[in-house]
Amino acid sequence: MKKTSLVYKLIITFTLILAATAILVAGTLSIWFKSYYFNQKKEEFNSQSTIIENAAITYLTLDSSSNLSTLKNVMDFVSKSVNADILIADQIGYTYAVSSVSHEDYKFSNLNIPEKEMNILKQGKSIVYNNIKGNDGNEYVYMTPIFKGASFSGIIVMIAPLSSINSSLIKANEVIWLTAFIAIIIGAIIVYFYAKKRLIEPIDKIKTAARRIARGEVNEEISVTSNDEIGELADSFNVMAESLKTVDENRKAFISNVSHELRSPITSIKGFISGILDGVIPRDKEGYYLKIVYDETERLSRLINDLLDISTMETGKLKLNLQEIDISNMIRQCLAKFEGIIKENGFNVDVTLEMAHQYVYADNDRLIQVITNLIDNALKYGYENGNIKINTKSKGDKVYISIYNDGPTLTKEQTVKIWDRFYKSDISRTNKVSTGLGLPIVRLILSEHGEDIWVENCKDQGVVFKFTLKKV
Secondary structure, X not given: OOOOOHHHHHHHHXXXXXXXXXXXXXXXXXXXXXXXXXXXXXXXXHHHHHHHHHHHHHHHHHOOHHHHHHHHHHXXXXXXXXXXXXXXXXXXXXXXXEOOHHHHHHOOOEOOOOHHHHHHHHOOOOEEEEEEXXXXXXXXXXXXXXXXXXXXXEEEEEEEEHHHHHHHHHHHHHHHHHHHHHXXXXXXXXXXXXXXXXXXXXXXXXXXXXXXXXXXXXXXXXXXXXXXXXXXHHHHHHHHHHHHHHHHHHHHHHHHHHHHHHHHHHHHHHHHHHHHHHOOOOHHHHHHHHHHHHHHHHHHHHHHHHHXXXXXXXXXXXXXXXXXXXXXXXXXXXXXXXXXXXXXXXXEEEEEOOOOOOEEEEEHHHHHHHHHHHHHHHHHHOOOOOEEEEEXXXXXXXXXXXXXXXXXXXXXXXXXXXXXXXXXXXXXXHOOOOOOOHHHHHHHHXXXXXXXXXXXXXXXXXXXXXXXXXXX
16 A cells, blocks of 8 residues: 555545444444433333332231232242342331342341432432442342322332343443444445545556656557546546647657758758759859759748747747737738739739728737738639739728638638648649748737638639738
């Protein structure tokens, strides 16, 4: 048993509570049974004294030796039935009949009953002494008055050895305390096996699984079917395990994607520079290949900057400088940066702004990043000579911005995965110009602003991205 185990502490606590309860109940029963037993003894003596009283009155009335013999026979019979010696005294306390030889010395002697007790007897009440020193040890003494009509005529004294009464009480107490002891043992066993089934085994499963997860075995799950707090803990653990599994899979995928994204441009840069240094590439072609190296370097720079942005936002270190921004003017400025690509690919751009100047609360640099990434995404996935539409519309305290391209629609799977890092819905078209981090960054930036972004397929053709900003 581990001293630090909470479960075993609970078992010990419950056992001690059970033991204390059983001892309290047993002690209460012992006291109650003793009182009950003496009351029953008193009732027994009282009922039997009626028989003796009738014989004693007959003897006192007729005053004959035959009636004395009858009285003694009655006393002997009652004495045996109640296991007690019986004395008969007159109204002043002198004994004139005894049922046992052991109390023969009381015959024709004064019992010396105190005046206070004598007055109680004269009132027709009984007196009980639970522990009187007698010839054979302590005795139980019961005294009840004899009345002839309304006249106090004598006293019946019934004496029982206290040892015989206590022997019955001892046997009863033995049964009570033995039952309590057995109840404690059985209760402790039940508590242990119940705790083992309901607490120890499930917690051991959770502990073992937690250690395996700590070693990197993220596929570990536990099966606990109890419908209580332990079951809820097991469910929470499984949710955590599943989350860790997902995180681990994402980590592996992230490392794989980063490695791939870094390896490709580095390989190109290394190959072209090596070719120039070795003279494999003709001098008149060096400028062309150096331009490729420069583009690959720019691609690496974008990737690293995007990764740094994601890391900053996910660790909560992004500090926003919220201010009033003219969203209409910002859209026009961001769109101007893509003027060359728009003309080169023959895009038809339609910009519909609700107001010429519409103000929102946002971080200026980060909002430029959002709009730039979304326009860039629309141009990458839109068809050549296709349509790009940018709209703004206010509703309540929000401004809704939508950016549409008439490229291919997204499947259900794609609408979920486009927010994942390094995901590209069309690798063949974007492998060289996209890091796959633009949309995840957009979503993180807007989340930091407390705003939403979502994507919808249009009925006819194309995809539209919509996001909200707080209106000034």
